[in-house]
Amino acid sequence: MGRLPVPHLLANPAVAEMLTRAVESGVTRAEAHQLMAECGTDLLVAAAGRIRDRARPGAVTYSRKVFINLVNLCRDTCTYCTYKKEPGDQMLSMMDPAQVLAIAEAGKKFRCTEALFVTGERPEQKYEQAGAWLRSLGHSSTVDYIREMSELVLEKTGLLPHTNAGSLTKKEMVMLKDTNVSLGVMLETSSERLMGKGMPHEDAPSKNPKVRIKTLESAGELGIPMTTGLLVGIGETPEELVDSLLVIRQLLEKYGHIQEVIMQNFAPKPETGMARFPPASSEYFLRAVAMARIIMPGTNVQVPPNLNPDAFGRYIDAGINDWGGISPVTIDHVNPEFPWPSIESVQKVTEGRRRRLRARLPLYPEFLKGGFITSERLLQQIGLIADSSGLVREDYIND
Numbered sequence: 001m002g003r004l005p006v007p008h009l010l011a012n013p014a015v016a017e018m019l020t021r022a023v024e025s026g027v028t029r030a031e032a033h034q035l036m037a038e039c040g041t042d043l044l045v046a047a048a049g050r051i052r053d054r055a056r057p058g059a060v061t062y063s064r065k066v067f068i069n070l071v072n073l074c075r076d077t078c079t080y081c082t083y084k085k086e087p088g089d090q091m092l093s094m095m096d097p098a099q100v101l102a103i104a105e106a107g108k109k110f111r112c113t114e115a116l117f118v119t120g121e122r123p124e125q126k127y128e129q130a131g132a133w134l135r136s137l138g139h140s141s142t143v144d145y146i147r148e149m150s151e152l153v154l155e156k157t158g159l160l161p162h163t164n165a166g167s168l169t170k171k172e173m174v175m176l177k178d179t180n181v182s183l184g185v186m187l188e189t190s191s192e193r194l195m196g197k198g199m200p201h202e203d204a205p206s207k208n209p210k211v212r213i214k215t216l217e218s219a220g221e222l223g224i225p226m227t228t229g230l231l232v233g234i235g236e237t238p239e240e241l242v243d244s245l246l247v248i249r250q251l252l253e254k255y256g257h258i259q260e261v262i263m264q265n266f267a268p269k270p271e272t273g274m275a276r277f278p279p280a281s282s283e284y285f286l287r288a289v290a291m292a293r294i295i296m297p298g299t300n301v302q303v304p305p306n307l308n309p310d311a312f313g314r315y316i317d318a319g320i321n322d323w324g325g326i327s328p329v330t331i332d333h334v335n336p337e338f339p340w341p342s343i344e345s346v347q348k349v350t351e352g353r354r355r356r357l358r359a360r361l362p363l364y365p366e367f368l369k370g371g372f373i374t375s376e377r378l379l380q381q382i383g384l385i386a387d388s389s390g391l392v393r394e395d396y397i398n399d
């Protein structure tokens with residue numbers, strides 16, 4: 001591969017040289033910090049795009065999903081969150097099995113392949129109402145109920161469960177391993193400073209980076225494919241952002257189980273503690289996305305298109321290879337203010353960048369090998385809907 005043109009960095013040949021090395025062979029911690037601090041955005045983006053072209057040359061993917069908002073009570077309080085609801089709120093969600101199944105069945109009709117289960121963090125630890133609701137359904141914990149609902153959805157519809165219920169213990173993850181092809185927990189940031197007084201995670205003990213890292217480590221020890229990522233612009237410094245990416249890289253290198261890194265840009269929402277906080281600037285976020293690719297060349301890097309409705313194509317330029325879950329059936333309950341674009345419009349934008357759009361499972365093809373999935377029924381179901389490349393059969397969607 002030829003060297004990158006670096007005309008306007010001639011004044012700093014060390015950075016130009018570093019960027020060329022990044023494309024060819026990756027970056028050290030010190031180099032990652034220096035690139036974030038000193039490299040021009042256009043060059044950073046161009047380098048990230050070239051790294052993606054080399055390391056992930058195939059289609060840009062998305063997961064056709066339904067969003068099952070199982071319970072949106074939450075023990076924690078993050079000052080940017082509108083997902084969490086309080087008892088009595090009109091938008092409170094506490095779904096019974098019939099409601100769960102109805103959504104999954106609707107998803108099957110629209111050829112969805114992922115059932116995304118989302119909950120607040122251990123609601124039963126804070127709300128008596130949540131405990132009583134779980135007991136009425138025959139369960140003592142949210143995870144126990146997720147396990148049963150995963151069984152139900154898998155058996156009745158064949159949609160593949162993927163759960164994001166926040167921080168989980170090893171024992172809890174074992175409970176989900178047979179029915180969930182992958183699990184998710186956002187690291188969001190590795191900065192403990194953001195747990196300080198007046199900071200976004202002050203009242204969110206589960207957002208302590210040590211707790212999140214422990215969850216990701218436990219998943220690694222269990223061989224569970226994990227989705228994680230960062231929430232960009234919640235008050236971290238650029239150095240802390242790079243450190244957070246390096247923490248994910250370290251976990252990936254140790255366990256090989258990080259199947260994707262989601263990059264989400266913070267956008268302030270009315271009536272939250274951070275309503276007046278500025279959004280992540282588009283340039284800062286673009287740099288953050290490019291750095292994710294530069295730091296983890298071969299990993300799947302995702303930006304959800306609904307959070308950047310006017311210009312999401314630019315993230316392909318910055319090295320992503322995935323759009324995440326898009327639902328033709330349900331809304332994004334975490335960001336209801338941002339409707340998903342239609343799959344047709346995502347396809348148009350993707351093809352405009354000369355790349356194909358393909359549907360993937362909530363498990364990336366490379367994780368079909370390596371012994372990550374041991375459950376026979378999951379393997380059987382995957383076999384019914386995946387083609388030889390591990391992506392969703394095109395005739396399955398178009399049938």
Ligand code: SF4
Nearest residue numbers: 074076077078081084
């Ligand atoms: S832990 Fe998740 S659901 Fe709970 S307040 Fe924070 S962002 Fe919202």
